[in-house]
Amino acid sequence: MVGVSGVTADGAPFTLKANKGVVLATGGFASNVEMGQAYNKHWLPLGENIRSTNVSSSTGDGIAMATEIGANVIDMEWIQLVPAATKMTVGLSASINNTIYVNHEGKRFVREDGRRDDMAGAALAQPGQEYYRFSDMHLYEEIGGLTTYGKQVDEVVDGVNLIKAETLEEMAAAIGCDAQNLIDTINAYNSYVENGEDPEFGRKVFGEKLDKGPYYAVKGEVRVHHTMGGVEINEQAQVLDTQGNVIPGLYAAGEVTGGIHGANRLGGNAIADIIVFGRxxxxxVSK
Ligand SMILES: Cc1cc2nc3c(=O)[nH]c(=O)nc-3n(C[C@H](O)[C@H](O)[C@H](O)COP(=O)(O)OP(=O)(O)OC[C@H]3O[C@@H](n4cnc5c(N)ncnc54)[C@H](O)[C@@H]3O)c2cc1C
Known part of the structure; x- marks a missing residue:
């Protein structure tokens, strides 16, 4: 019989017992504001205003439990922020082929095919730390008229979080920017599409010109998305203590672990991580 006991992140006592061992697979701490604040070194203060894309149970309990019994943690300072829809149920797509980001002035501010940390940093620097994902009918056609939650786009347009406009002037009024700014932004971007080069921000991925109304804009903010830090494991998924020794019977896999993704997890790699190390x-543990 193997047993571990301690206190979870919210102070509840726990005991885990198993015949052969325990696998921690409790995810990261993206929804734990206090933990984020304690470990964050690279972003502005991560207060309650920076929400998470994660479910509320991503509170780092496994990390707290493992450290209670001497596990080492690694890379805890690397907290991934991403630009995300303010109302996630009206998000249109993660695809940026036919999308640009514009701020409340109607201007682009970052290459939309950039690194997550670069895009999040740029979005945080915008007025109100807000921006819009602007697109046209080309995106609508690309996504088959459905939101990421599988709803008909036009049925969830609310004029605030998801705006639909027949003209650029109408869109500018809806997002509160100068119409000429938005028109200039779109004209400049369309010329970059034509030339296959973005001299302003260095974007490399282009779809169609944004010239086919009606236009859509999804209001966005920056959210905590992934925590790259966690308990240290070896290649056998055994948890290591602060001296680098294996803690007998304790295994971990997935976002509860650290040291797998470096400073900035690439999209898609978490699934590889959880399947490989989970297996x-x-x-x-069953041997
Ligand atoms: C919106 C969103 C989109 C994403 N898209 C992608 C993608 O396209 N590709 C990709 O690779 N990654 C993606 N990710 C990241 C990926 O989903 C996560 O990194 C991955 O799910 C982590 O898996 P996990 O099993 O380690 O933890 P989780 O999936 O977080 O599961 C942990 C489980 O442990 C439970 N738990 C926590 N604490 C306790 C406790 N004290 N007692 C009992 N149970 C507990 C939780 O309830 C949860 O069920 C996305 C993440 C989000 C939030």
Missing amino acids: IAGEN
Whole structure:
């Protein structure tokens, strides 16, 4: 019998007992504001105003439990922020082929095909820390007229979080920017599409020109999305203590672990992480 006990992030006592061992797979701490504030070194203060894309249970309980019994943590300072829809149920797509980001002045401010940390940093620097994902009918056609939640786009247009406008002037009025600014931004961007080069921000991925109304804009903010830090494991998914020794019977896999993704997880790699290390941990714990 193997047993571990301690106190969770919210102070609740716990005991885990198993015949052979325990696999921690409790995810990261993207929804734990206090933990984010304690470990954050690279962003402005991460207060309650910076919301998370994660479910509310991503509170780092496994990290707290493992450290209670001597586990080492690694890369805790690397907290991933991403630009995300203010109302996630009206998000149109993660695709940026036919999308640009504009701020409340109707101006682009970043290459939309950039690194997540660069885009998040740029979005945080905008007035109100807000921006809009601007697109036209080309995106609508690309996504088959459905939101990321599978709803008909036009049924969830609310004029605030998801705006639809027949003209650029109408869109400018809805997002509160100068119409000429927005028109200039779109004209400049369309010339970059034509030339395959973005001299302003260095974007490399282009779809169609944004010239086919009606136009759509999704209001966006920056959210905590992934926590790259967590308990240290070896290649057998065994948890290591602060001296680098294996803690017998304790395994971990997924976002509860650290040291897998470096400073900035690439989109898609978390699934590889959880499957690869989940399988290794499962096989080893059952031996
Ligand atoms: C909106 C969104 C989109 C994403 N899209 C992608 C993508 O396209 N590709 C990609 O690779 N990654 C993506 N990710 C990241 C990826 O989903 C996560 O990194 C991954 O799900 C982490 O898996 P996990 O099993 O480690 O933890 P989780 O999936 O977070 O599961 C942890 C589980 O442990 C439970 N738990 C926590 N604490 C306790 C406790 N004390 N007691 C009991 N149970 C507990 C939780 O309730 C939860 O069920 C996305 C993340 C989000 C939020």
